[in-house]
Amino acid sequence: MKKWLLGVLAAAAVIGTVTGCGSSPSASSAAPSAKSEITVGVTPGPYEQIMEAVTKEAAKEGLTVHVKTFSDYVTPDQALANGDIDLNAYQHEPFLDNFNEKNGTRLVSIGKTILSPLGVYSRKYKTAEQIPDGATIAIPNDPTNGGRALQLLASKGWIQLKSGLGSKATVADITSNPKQIKIIELEAAQLPRSLDDTDASVINGNYALNAGLNSQKDALFAESKDSPYVNIIASRPEDKDNPAYQKFVKAWQSDSVKKFIDDTFKGAFIAAW
Incomplete structure (x- = not known):
């Protein structure tokens, strides 16, 4: 009986050893994979x-x-x-x-x-200086890029915004509008198509690219590399x-x-x- 028990224990020990060895490669292979x-x-x-x-x-x-x-x-x-x-x-x-x-x-x-770069594009005007007072300008309607578009317009002096808002700025945060710009908010993907109906539109880089527009060549002005x-x-x-x-x-x-x-x-x- 003792011999039988010893045999069972020995077998269990061998199985445990084999199982332990079998799991080791899996663990060791996971580390290189993670790296x-x-x-x-x-x-x-x-x-x-x-x-x-x-x-x-x-x-x-x-x-x-x-x-x-x-x-x-x-x-x-x-x-x-x-x-x-x-x-x-x-x-x-x-x-x-x-x-x-x-x-x-x-x-x-x-x-x-x-x-x-977010850029200001126009089909009606060739330069930013040609944009008239009372112009209609479309911007993205999502919070981050809408605020970003407003900051871009503010950088040109076309509007002024409450300070410290960054991309959280909204149309309601405009404190001065010397050019009396009319701002309309549209889905970002619609902005290239809006160019036929607006004086200018502020368009995200990816949507501009899809519409065949390049911020460096076609935009009236665009964000700088320091944006x-x-x-x-x-x-x-x-x-x-x-x-x-x-x-x-x-x-x-x-x-x-x-x-x-x-x-x-x-x-x-x-x-x-």
Whole structure:
């Protein structure tokens, strides 16, 4: 009986040892995967194109980048906060700050990417100086970009706004309107089509690009490279110093990616690091 018990115990010990050894490779393989593979959330269009160049550059550093495309502006931040993706790259910092404030999250920027300049476009006038008093100007109707558009108009002296509001400014915050501009608010995607009916429209870079417009060549004036609305790479705060994520930032901010942006978008998107 004692021999039988000893045999059972010995067998159990062997099984336990084998099981332990079997789980070890799985754990050890997870660590390299975490260091050498990441998933990055983007929005459709230009970011998908740029990510092709970034992915190639990251591969030179031994980093595999998987791209996950989201069709809206909110889900990528939700996915990042929930741990479904490692990073995202599609938004500017004021947008991220607004998301954090509304959702109780603490997502952070770990690097700058591009400026997608907001520009003032017109089919009726060739220069900003030609815009008449009483002109009708369309701006985006979403809170962040609407405020951003108002700040751009204010930078030209066409209107004045309450101080300290940044992208949170609304039409109600206009304190002076010396040109008596009539401002109408439209869905951002409709702004290129509005050019037939307005004296000018303030259009986001991606929608301008889709309409064949370039902020550097076609806009009456546009945001500068020093704009606070430079897009960023976002991470969870506890992961901001992750070496793999820093490799990704380095890949994005490489000379080869800058060249790709310059050659592909011809100033419609500007490398801003």
